Amino acid sequence: MILETGKPLSLDFYLRKALPEELNIFNHIYLVSDTPLLKSNKIVEKTKYENAIKFILQGDLQGHCLCFIDTYEHKLESTQLNELQSVFKESANILLGNTLSALEKNYLVSISHPMEQGRLSSYKIEDSFDSYSTSYKLIYNLKEYYVRLVFQIREKR
Amino acid sequence: MNKKDARILVVDDSDFSRKEISKYLEAANLNVVGEASSAKEATNFIKDRHVDIAIVDIVMPEISGLELTEFIVENNPDTAVICISSLAQENIVMEAISAGASDFIQKPIKQEQLLESIYKLLSNGFDNL
Structure with missing residues (x-):
């Protein structure tokens, strides 16, 4: 797609468009968009109660997506946390899969199964x-x- | 085949999805004979037990759902496979069908969509295999 200015649309345009506003998972889990996709310069830990999982992306886009869930405001027993x-792992898988499926016309991308990362107090963004x-x-x-997704990606050269 | 007699296996590495899919099926009086969290567990299960329909997640660690589908279709021709995945690009759907899947459903799964797929297979007597 080309804008009237003649400038090709960028990856973040397509990604923003592909992210669903809302997802209903098995009629009792809901994912609702909270903040729009923004370019980020660094990843910082929000609270000490954030757990991360990682999906490797392959195909026309390469890199990975880190998904974080924050349990700060909720006192959870270990069984509830498990x-x-x-729930979070599968919800993130569904969210990411639906997003990448909506990108199909512009980028054909596959994802790995979710990999647990635990708590990430610091995370380096590769240049x-x-x-x-x-x-x-x-x-x-x-x-x-509160769930956030951090994409670290580049177009396949 | 009577829908209550159909033996269904649910294969997904997500505990949560497996349980929810089984709940959907059991709520419709369908017979879930087993759940497997990996392709290996699924092949062990069907080695000595008959399964009419296997619901197989595509993205799983080690052996993928596509490889499992090929294995089931080759070794258990009486078993129909419904592939499920959060990714539903055309090439993935085509790969699933080429591997021998009878149907493909994108996650998040809706109960009516899953039941429709199963009832269609049962009413066809798996003629489409």
Whole structure:
């Protein structure tokens, strides 16, 4: 697609368009867009209660997507935390899969299975990648969790 | 085949999805005979038990759902496979069908869509395999 200015549209334009506004997962988990996709210069830890999972991206886009869930405002027992982690992993997989499927006309990208990263207090952004972040609210069991996605990607040369 | 007699296996590395899919099926009085969290577990399960329909997630660690589908179709021709995945680009759907899947459903799965796919297979008596 070309703008009237003749300038080709950028990756972040397509990615922003592909991210779903809302997802209903098994009628009891809802992901609702919270902040739009923004270019980010660094990834900082929001709270000490953030857990991350990583998906490797391959195809026309290369790199990975880190997904974080913050449980700061919720006092969770270890069994509840395990259950939430399982819900979060699959919700992030569905969110990312749906996003990349919507990108199909411009970029054909596949994802790995989710890999647990635990807590990431610092994370280096590699210079050769573009970095974008966006956030969602994950609503589960009448509670709202803050979820953010950080894409570190580049177009295949 | 009566829908209650159909033996269904759910294969997904996500505990959460496996349980939710099984709940959807059991709520419709369908017979979930097993759940497997990997292709290896699934092949072990079907080695000595008959399964009419296997619901198989494509993106799984180690052995993918596409490889598992090929294995099932080759070794258990009486078993129909429904592939599921959060990714649903045309090439993935085509790969699933080429591997021998009878249907493909994108996640998040809707109960009515899953049941429609199963009932269609049962009413066809798996003629489409």
